[in-house]
Amino acid sequence: MSAEVPGRTEPSGFYTSREKEYVELHDQVQTSISLLDSLESFLSTFQTDLTAVAGQISDLQDRSQEIDAKLKNRRRIERPLASLLSEVTIPPSLAKLILDTPVGEAWIDAVEDFEKRLVLSKSRSRVKAARDLGEVNEGLRIVAATKLRTFFLALFQPIRTSVTTNMQVLQTSVLLKYSPLYAFLHRQAHDVALEVQRSYIGAARLYYETGFRRYSRSLGYVKARAFEKFENIVVSNNQRDFKLDSSRLAHCSIDGPAVTLAYMADDKTYKESVEAIFRSLFLVFMDNSTAEYTFLSAFFNVSPLVGDAKQPLLSPTGFRSPDASEMRSSSASEVGGRVVSGGSATFSDLAALRSSKEEQAGHDALWKQIFDPVLEYCKTFVHSMLEPIPPVIPLLTMIRLSEDVVTEVQKRRCPPGEQFIFGIIIQMWPVFREAMSQNIEALKKLAEGTSGGYFARATVTTDAMVSDVCRKYVVCFNAFVYLTANDEETMIFSNLLKLREQLASLTIQHTARISDPSAKARAQSTIYEGVLQSLNKTTHRIAHPKSQQELAFWARLKEEARRKVVSAGQESRRH
Incomplete structure (x- = not known):
């Protein structure tokens, strides 16, 4: 038998005594494991749920981006769509104005707005809303065209019915104000516009034809009371033909005396010179014809309706591929070059010039339709003034006036x-040349007649006759200088030169019958002195080169005659 060691307990007893604690500890461990398993299961489930939530959040983000893109697209088309709806639709106030109110000033802006909507609606034919409104727009267009036709025909009625209507006031104050309404008819109801145009042309033609027929008839009465006929420088005894009258010469310009009015012809004692009557007719024609052409150019000159350039709806403005021109531009910039569009400006200029010529041709045609009767009356009246030929100074006055009128008409x-x-x-120029030729020929025959011949009887000239011819020549010369600012007028001064040569020849032939050389020279000197004195008294434009040349010519002849007198005196003393 072994002996027990005092103070030491057996191991089995040790564990046995703590068995309960071990059991509790085991239970706690099992509980912990169970809790950990539950926690693991919970975490696994949470992870699964978290993954699902993350997917949902990703879906929400995608939907949010999609909604944001849709919002941007809606905002992008919101303004063009609103603009389209506002332009395509007809406001009730506009439709009510066209349907229920008479044409007036309020129609000017309203019709312009309506036409823009009408044109835009036609250009948006692919839009269903525009197609649905097409019948409404067409109905309003027909109503507007019908009312405007009646309105314009009523405006033209005073022109057709009364010649006392002030045409210029009606045109500038009324018709031009409503020219946008005619432009609407021209673009949207062309047949109605043509009817309105023909109605105006007929009314204006009748108005001017009646007015000028009456006016030319009144001027004819005045002309008959003071009939003036051309007589050459030799046989003329009418002091008015060769008299330097500044009041008559003033009719060479449009800035001169007042014109003859039609009612003045009713006075049986009223008289006017032929150039004054001619000036009255031409100034009245100038004012009326230019005013009418200006009105036609303004009222019937209809330009195409120009709308604002609009981008198509839903056009992708953010992304676009460069076109060929951009690629050429970029490549040129890379090498330091420039891209020049050749010929486009030239073609546009030619097109504009062609369009301008076509417009002018159209205006010219309208003007001629209106003024054809007036032109015939004017031609007939001028023909009656040129046959028989009027005196040469009034004739040149009328020519100068016509040239001044041409310049003014060109400016207008x-x-x-x-x-x-x-x-x-x-x-008129050939008539003037014929009159001057008759003067030259008459003076030539007078000079040749003084010398006589084998088969011609000599014409005896007197000092008074020669002096009278010289006076007429001086008046004619001064009048021509007064009416001529340019000394290069070949037609005028070449004839004057020929007339002067014949006058000098007449002086020589007239004094040829004097046998005494000294007396002959004194007689010539006396004639030349008389011409010089007349030129110095009546020459209005001493600074004119022709005046200086004329004075120098007669002074030279006078000096030569004086030298002949001195020479003849010395010769007689020698004998």
Whole structure:
């Protein structure tokens, strides 16, 4: 038997005594393991749920981006769509004005607005809303065209019914104000516009035809009371033909005396010179023709309706591929070059010039339709004034007036009126040349007749006759100088030179019958002195080169005659 060691307990007893603690510890461990398993399961479930939430958040982000893109697209089309709706639709106030109110000043802006909407609606034919409103717009267009036709025809009625209507006031104060309404008809109801145009042309043609027929008839009465006929420088005994009258010469310009009015012809004692009557007719024609052409150019000159350039709806403005021109521009900039568009400006200029010529041709045609009867009356009246030929100074006065009128008509931009008056001038110059030729020929025959011949009886001239011819020549010369600012007028001064040569020849032939050389020279000197004195008294433009040349010519002849007197005296003393 072994002996027990005192103070030491057996191991089995040790564990046995703590068995309960071990059991509790085991239970706690099992509980912990169970809790850990539950926690693991919870965390696994949480991870799964978290993954699902993350997916939902990602879906929400995608939907948010999609909604944001839709919002941006809606905002992008909101303004163009609102603009489209406001332009395509017809406001009730506009429709009510066209349907229920008479044409007036309020229509000017309203019709312009309506036409823009009408044109835009036609250009948006692919838009259903625009197609739905097409019938409404067409109905309003027909109503507007019908009312405007009636309105314009009523405005033209005073022109057609009364010649006392003030045409210029009606045109400038009324018709031009409503020219946008005619432009609407021209673009949107062309047949109605043509009817309105024909109605105006007919009314204006009747108005001017009646007015000028009555006016030319009144001027004819005045002309008949003071009939003036051309007589050459030798046989003329009418003091008015060769008299330097500044009041009559003043009719060579448009800035001169007042014109003859139609009612003045009712006075049986009223008289006017032929150039004054001619000036009255041409000034009245100038004012009326140029005013009418200006009105036609303004009222019937309809330009196409120009709208604002609009981008198409829903056009991708953010991204676009560069076109060929941009690629050329960029490549050129890379090498330091420039891209120049060749010929586009030239073509546009040619197109604008062609369009301008076509517009002018149209205005010229309208003007001629209105003024054709007036042109015939003017031609007939001028023809009656040129046949028989009027005195040469009034004739040149009328030519100068016509040239001044042509210049003024050109400034006022009336090409057909300018062509008509220029044609009258072309007809008048041969008449002037014929009158001067008759003067030259008469003076030549008088000079040749003094010398006589084998088969011609000598014409005896007196000092008074020669002096009278010299006086007429001086008056004619001074009048021509007064009416001529340019000394290069070949037609005028070449004829004056021929007339002067014949006058000098007449002086020589007139004094040829004097046998005494000294007396002959004194007689010639006396004639030359008389011409010089007349020139010095009546010459209005001493600074004119022709005046200086004329004075020098007669002074030279006078000096030669005096030298002959001295020479003849010395010769007689020798004998």
